[in-house]
Amino acid sequence: MAALPESISQRLVNWARIKSPWITLFNSGACNACDIEVIACLMPRFDIERFGILAKGSPRHADILIVTGHVTLKQASRLRRVWEQISEPKYVIAMGACGASAGAFHGLYHIMERVEDVIPVDVYTAGCPPRPDEIINAVVTCLNLLKEDQVHGGKEWRQNKSDEMMKPIERKVEM
Amino acid sequence: MPEVIVPIGPHHPALKEPVNFRVIADGEKIVRLELDLSYNHRGIEKAAEQRDFIRVLPLLERVCGICSHSHSSAFAKGIEEIMQIEIPPRAQYIRTIIAELERMHSHLLWLGVAAHEIGFNTLFMWTWRDRELVQDTLEEMSGNRVHYGMNEVGGVRCDLTPHQVSTALERLPFLEERIYQYVDMVNDQQTLLLRFKGVGKLTREEVLKYGAVGPTARASGVDYDARRDDPYFVYTEVPWNVVTDTNGDVYGRTCVRIGELRESANIVRYCLENLPKGPVRVNAPKIAPEGEIFSRYEAPRGELAHFIRTNGTNKVERVDIRTPTLANWTSVAMCLVDQNLADIPVIVAAIDPCLSCTSRITLINTPGGKPGIVTFDELRKRGQTYCQEQGPP
Numbered sequence A: 001m002a003a004l005p006e007s008i009s010q011r012l013v014n015w016a017r018i019k020s021p022w023i024t025l026f027n028s029g030a031c032n033a034c035d036i037e038v039i040a041c042l043m044p045r046f047d048i049e050r051f052g053i054l055a056k057g058s059p060r061h062a063d064i065l066i067v068t069g070h071v072t073l074k075q076a077s078r079l080r081r082v083w084e085q086i087s088e089p090k091y092v093i094a095m096g097a098c099g100a101s102a103g104a105f106h107g108l109y110h111i112m113e114r115v116e117d118v119i120p121v122d123v124y125t126a127g128c129p130p131r132p133d134e135i136i137n138a139v140v141t142c143l144n145l146l147k148e149d150q151v152h153g154g155k156e157w158r159q160n161k162s163d164e165m166m167k168p169i170e171r172k173v174e175m
Numbered sequence B: 001m002p003e004v005i006v007p008i009g010p011h012h013p014a015l016k017e018p019v020n021f022r023v024i025a026d027g028e029k030i031v032r033l034e035l036d037l038s039y040n041h042r043g044i045e046k047a048a049e050q051r052d053f054i055r056v057l058p059l060l061e062r063v064c065g066i067c068s069h070s071h072s073s074a075f076a077k078g079i080e081e082i083m084q085i086e087i088p089p090r091a092q093y094i095r096t097i098i099a100e101l102e103r104m105h106s107h108l109l110w111l112g113v114a115a116h117e118i119g120f121n122t123l124f125m126w127t128w129r130d131r132e133l134v135q136d137t138l139e140e141m142s143g144n145r146v147h148y149g150m151n152e153v154g155g156v157r158c159d160l161t162p163h164q165v166s167t168a169l170e171r172l173p174f175l176e177e178r179i180y181q182y183v184d185m186v187n188d189q190q191t192l193l194l195r196f197k198g199v200g201k202l203t204r205e206e207v208l209k210y211g212a213v214g215p216t217a218r219a220s221g222v223d224y225d226a227r228r229d230d231p232y233f234v235y236t237e238v239p240w241n242v243v244t245d246t247n248g249d250v251y252g253r254t255c256v257r258i259g260e261l262r263e264s265a266n267i268v269r270y271c272l273e274n275l276p277k278g279p280v281r282v283n284a285p286k287i288a289p290e291g292e293i294f295s296r297y298e299a300p301r302g303e304l305a306h307f308i309r310t311n312g313t314n315k316v317e318r319v320d321i322r323t324p325t326l327a328n329w330t331s332v333a334m335c336l337v338d339q340n341l342a343d344i345p346v347i348v349a350a351i352d353p354c355l356s357c358t359s360r361i362t363l364i365n366t367p368g369g370k371p372g373i374v375t376f377d378e379l380r381k382r383g384q385t386y387c388q389e390q391g392p393p
């Protein structure tokens, strides 16, 4: 695909992707609250469909995967499989305190603690559960990332940037 | 025609939560249903043994996101009974208000999901829009839309201001008007009637035999409600009725839930108008004396039971949670027999399944990959050898 980015068809695809991202929801052991808040986003009050965001059942149709919950051991391989089915470019939003660090469930025996242990995560949302507005914000953040990634031609630049940020700071000690 | 196994799940576009159905079908008719519910098992009961009473309530609240107040109430109620403390009347009223608001949001949610399962998305959108009003009220009172965190051992966390009470009262008439519209819709919308009537029938005898609870049981004429038969909070002071129905099918369950919506709105109004003055919390001791309690609570989906055993420390020795959905699964497996394949979603949705609180562990024999059954003694022996190998902590 590397030779194509300038072609009209590819530009059209990129434009469509930003205007209408499709999301799919994966419950990896959540307590249901995050799930109902995602569904509440689709409802008349918040109505994310007006931004072209559609919820899809099948991961093969989706651009953005929303993972709710800490990952239970039994769901880990399934989550991985679902993630592998999504076509590139794919983005992952980890919902709530659970997605980041297992939240209230920290230290339980049947969970993985973090979504990042199973699949790479692009955006985290705070809250237990996050409000629907915050979920919309997360999707919009994801779209901004997508735009930047299109400019840079992939996700690698972010990896390099975060590596740079993680580098120990060299201080010059003046004698 | 030979029987065919139709596997559905654990991740499937029609499912909201991970569950695995193996439907054994003969043509279009269902012969048998096999279930695997264990995808969401987290081990909360074990974790609850390691946290003190202050820290265990937020954890138990997260057993289920939809009936979160039910779990923390059932636990707090049980522990208060063991400690023999009486919580102030204002706290009782506030707990009742939150509990009934939660029932309203849960039943509206259910009505929408059931309508969605039969492809009636207009109703789905309507109920979820009206549900937002309930959510607003809950958010104003507790600060969060879903996990309210209102309960504490010894009372509730925060008081209601007069402003909160008046705005909540202002919202009720609109909600009641909408509920009356739903009653009309359920009674004369052909779309609903054709898909709900006569589907997933359960007789009274079957309900009693398979131990179904909540609206599923009440729709078959079983007149049982833990709020009336084992009263807690202020349900003895508030005028309200148990809603029952005799249809026993999905239509009956819808009628019961809509009737309960109306009752809940009345209870909330009564409690808000008659809110007594006084403190909302008493200082509870940190330590509970030795004791055992079986705490029953009528959650939106049916009777929820917490068995709690304490041993004179600030932690529970054992807490066992029997959720209503677990009690209802057997009845689903029974009423699916001889129904059409296309009716699976609506019959399953009719018990308002909540899988995150129902998950139990299944033993998988790793080399063969076959699920099996172990007896209690085998399990115990296994635990003992495991502990011996691990050595003292």
Ligand code: SF4
Residues within 6 Å of the ligand: A029, A030, A031, A032, A033, A034, A068, A069, A070, A095, A096, A097, A098, A099, A103, A104, A127, A128, A129, A130, B062, B065
């Ligand atoms: S973040 Fe909170 S609301 Fe969301 S799944 Fe975890 S416990 Fe439930």
